[in-house]
Amino acid sequence: MIATAVAETTSVGEPLLNIGIFAGFVAITLIVVLRASRNNKTAADYYAAGRSFTGPQNGTAIAGDYLSAASFLGICGAIAVNGYDGFLYSIGFLVAWLVALLFVAELMRNTGKFTMADVLSFRLKQRPVRLAAATTTLAVCFFYLLAQMAGAGGLVSLLLGIDQAVGQSIVVAVVGALMILYVLVGGMKGTTWVQIIKAALLIAGAFIMTVWVLALYGFNLSSLLGAAADKGGEAVLSPGLQYGLTGLSRLDFVSLALALVLGTAGLPHVLMRFYTVPTAREARRSVVWAIWLIGIFYLFTLVLGYGAGALIGKDTILAAPGGVNSAAPLLAFELGGPVLLGLISAVAFATILAVVAGLTITAATSFAHDVYASVIKKGKAEPGTEVRVARITVVVIGIVAIVGGIGVQGQNVAFLVALAFAVAASANLPTILYSLYWKRFNTRGALWSMYGGLGSAVVLIVFSPVVSGAETSIFKDVDFSLYPLSNPGIISIPLGFLLGFVGTLTSRTLENPAVAAEMEVRSLTGYGAEEATKH
Amino acid sequence: MSNDAPGSATSDRVTDFERAQSSEPFQRLRKRHRSFVFPLGVAFLVWYFAYVLLADYAHEFMATPVIGNVNVGLLFGLGQFVTTFAITTWYVSFANRRLDPLADEIRSDLTATGHASRSER
Numbered sequence: 001m002i003a004t005a006v007a008e009t010t011s012v013g014e015p016l017l018n019i020g021i022f023a024g025f026v027a028i029t030l031i032v033v034l035r036a037s038r039n040n041k042t043a044a045d046y047y048a049a050g051r052s053f054t055g056p057q058n059g060t061a062i063a064g065d066y067l068s069a070a071s072f073l074g075i076c077g078a079i080a081v082n083g084y085d086g087f088l089y090s091i092g093f094l095v096a097w098l099v100a101l102l103f104v105a106e107l108m109r110n111t112g113k114f115t116m117a118d119v120l121s122f123r124l125k126q127r128p129v130r131l132a133a134a135t136t137t138l139a140v141c142f143f144y145l146l147a148q149m150a151g152a153g154g155l156v157s158l159l160l161g162i163d164q165a166v167g168q169s170i171v172v173a174v175v176g177a178l179m180i181l182y183v184l185v186g187g188m189k190g191t192t193w194v195q196i197i198k199a200a201l202l203i204a205g206a207f208i209m210t211v212w213v214l215a216l217y218g219f220n221l222s223s224l225l226g227a228a229a230d231k232g233g234e235a236v237l238s239p240g241l242q243y244g245l246t247g248l249s250r251l252d253f254v255s256l257a258l259a260l261v262l263g264t265a266g267l268p269h270v271l272m273r274f275y276t277v278p279t280a281r282e283a284r285r286s287v288v289w290a291i292w293l294i295g296i297f298y299l300f301t302l303v304l305g306y307g308a309g310a311l312i313g314k315d316t317i318l319a320a321p322g323g324v325n326s327a328a329p330l331l332a333f334e335l336g337g338p339v340l341l342g343l344i345s346a347v348a349f350a351t352i353l354a355v356v357a358g359l360t361i362t363a364a365t366s367f368a369h370d371v372y373a374s375v376i377k378k379g380k381a382e383p384g385t386e387v388r389v390a391r392i393t394v395v396v397i398g399i400v401a402i403v404g405g406i407g408v409q410g411q412n413v414a415f416l417v418a419l420a421f422a423v424a425a426s427a428n429l430p431t432i433l434y435s436l437y438w439k440r441f442n443t444r445g446a447l448w449s450m451y452g453g454l455g456s457a458v459v460l461i462v463f464s465p466v467v468s469g470a471e472t473s474i475f476k477d478v479d480f481s482l483y484p485l486s487n488p489g490i491i492s493i494p495l496g497f498l499l500g501f502v503g504t505l506t507s508r509t510l511e512n513p514a515v516a517a518e519m520e521v522r523s524l525t526g527y528g529a530e531e532a533t534k535h
Numbered sequence: 536m537s538n539d540a541p542g543s544a545t546s547d548r549v550t551d552f553e554r555a556q557s558s559e560p561f562q563r564l565r566k567r568h569r570s571f572v573f574p575l576g577v578a579f580l581v582w583y584f585a586y587v588l589l590a591d592y593a594h595e596f597m598a599t600p601v602i603g604n605v606n607v608g609l610l611f612g613l614g615q616f617v618t619t620f621a622i623t624t625w626y627v628s629f630a631n632r633r634l635d636p637l638a639d640e641i642r643s644d645l646t647a648t649g650h651a652s653r654s655e656r
Binding site for chain 2: 084087088091092094095097098099101102103220221222223225226229237238239240243244250253254257261281284287288291292295298299437513514517518520521522524525526527528
């Protein structure tokens with residue numbers, strides 16, 4: 001009974017058409033990746049694309065990396081269903097970029113080589129700090145990766161009409177295998193091109209739909225809002241539907257807002273993109289392009305979300321397979337029939353592929369460059385072995401992502417993205433800011449902050465209602481939830497900053513002032529910064 | 536050009552960074568950079584959290600209609616976009632005019648003095 005109902009609703013659009021358009025995307029990007037991979041020789045080529053991208057190209061790739069399926073499908077759906085509260089997410093995701101622009105991007109580009117750990121360990125004790133930074137990098141990438149793979153399965157049931165576990169698992173495996181191929185062959189250059197193409201498609205698709213929706217309402221925002229309010233109730237126009245219910249849910253939103261705005265500048269896969277441009281000035285231009293593209297895209301999602309709420313309605317969206325996430329695809333079908341739905345579906349898959357590829361190359365670089373070459377081989381790895389280790393790591397991570405992605409199908413893993421942002425904000429950002437701006441900062445402060453931020457975020461999640469004790473928990477039948485919120489940020493972020501401060505003040509060891517001077521001079525002037533490779 | 540040795544802390548021991556750090560132009564650059572980004576950073580974070588707290592705790596105020604169905608909440612939300620774009624543009628023009636020329640000057644001084652003693656790079 002349920003199966004037939006699902007089959008009927010999924011028969012909107014034509015799965016074959018969706019698959020066909022997606023196959024077209026894969027074919028085009030594969031050709032681009034193969035062409036881009038010809039010059040992948042050195043570590044700088046493989047990890048940082050030879051630092052040869054321009055600011056606008058890198059900015060577009062950053063947008064492609066950042067606008068995950070969660071932000072496209074998730075925010076459209078959240079606005080369609082919960083109205084204004086969905087909009088709040090996109091504002092946090094956007095404003096966060098100012099932290100990256102003003103405080104982090106250029107200085108990181110000037111002092112680092114391939115990874116976040118390069119910068120953090122610059123003037124502190126190399127091995128322990130590098131290992132800690134690699135640990136938080138791998139943790140953030142792992143949480144983010146699992147969330148994306150889980151999303152892939154949900155998309156499959158929605159867009160391709162495959163709702164058996166076996167079918168979904170096969171598609172997750174195909175997505176994972178494609179990703180391994182892209183990253184293995186194309187390295188950072190190939191990954192970047194996939195992200196650029198995907199960002200262009202995503203933004204163009206959202207633009208067309210936005211203009212279409214606005215045209216239906218005479219290009220009058222007030223009429224669109226009125227129509228959404230007629231269908232979904234007056235409450236969709238003002239905040240409170242999702243987070244305003246209880247005192248705890250309001251506090252939970254403050255915690256989320258904190259993690260969103262401070263997390264972005266600590267996301268390792270975002271930071272790594274700054275090394276793909278030749279200079280700090282290009283890194284600045286990248287962020288400017290990223291801010292404009294991401295901001296404009298979120299304005300589109302506002303129109304699309306309210307458009308879906310007005311044209312399709314909350315009840316139909318929630319009843320569709322994929323639930324909230326189906327708002328954007330259903331709107332595409334409503335507007336442009338199966339062809340537009342096919343395009344939007346293909347873009348959604350491309351999104352997952354591009355984001356997963358970016359995460360994988362970041363994690364592999366961090367493992368090979370920070371853990372293998374610096375910590376295990378103590379900086380004496382044979383030339384070339386580091387990149388070989390990175391490629392092997394790509395395959396391992398890809399397999400872990402596929403197995404994990406199949407394992408978490410059907411689980412409620414939305415909290416993983418929030419967790420990734422919370423870890424980035426509480427374990428990475430304090431150490432990044434302290435080491436760039438606080439002369440006295442030392443090794444103990446860095447280690448306390450990184451391990452304390454990571455540990456507290458993870459422990460709080462384990463003892464939160466997302467894991468146990470509530471209707472939507474992973475373990476519904478047992479209750480060991482001690483922490484009442486679903487986002488750890490409000491405690492773990494201040495704790496990360498505090499531990500860095502206290503750790504520094506309680507340690508008597510002074511770091512080498514000459515290296516500290518070198519780091520500061522290099523970070524602000526760009527003297528001695530890694531240059532682009534010439535081929 | 537690109538060496539595969541890990542760690543970017545390939546400390547070059549020849550350039551006297553401590554002297555460069557205490558030099559007047561560098562101190563000027565440092566002060567200029569910090570006195571721009573720190574106040575602006577505090578300002579946009581205060582504005583963002585003021586907005587978050589209003590959206591979280593002042594629903595009725597945010598629901599006040601302004602023009603047609605457009606209410607205070609929506610205008611404040613769109614205001615966050617406007618300020619983000621404005622701060623971005625402002626910072627870029629500041630950095631291009633006031634930071635880059637000074638940084639370029641210090642860098643070329645360092646390169647000139649550095650190259651005399653470090654020919655291996």
